[in-house]
Amino acid sequence: MSRRCDLTGKAVLTGNLVSHSNRKTRTRFLPNLCNVTLQSEILQRPFRLRVTAAALRSVEHRGGLDAFLIKASESELSLGAKKIKSEIAKAKAAEA
Secondary structure, X not given: OOOOOOOOOOOOEEEEEEOOOOOEEEEXXXXXXXXXXXXXXXXXXXXEEEEEHHHHHHHHHHOOHXXXXXXXXXXXXXXXXXXXXXXXXXXXXXXX
């Protein structure tokens, strides 16, 4: 399982830890991933996702998973999130 956010695609970064004496040690900066279950109101079912804490706050700020995915652009979403977004768009079109 990769260390990548299912919604935003945020992944591992690499860099240096620099000491006071200016010695550089290679390190990996890992995203703060959380396993969560988010409920889709339009599809009436839950989705288990692995998202970063920042993405989770963004989902709550926008008003839920459906609103977050509708507003998000296709380029910044992962493959699984794109599938969920297309299902929501189809269900919303069928409603109207």
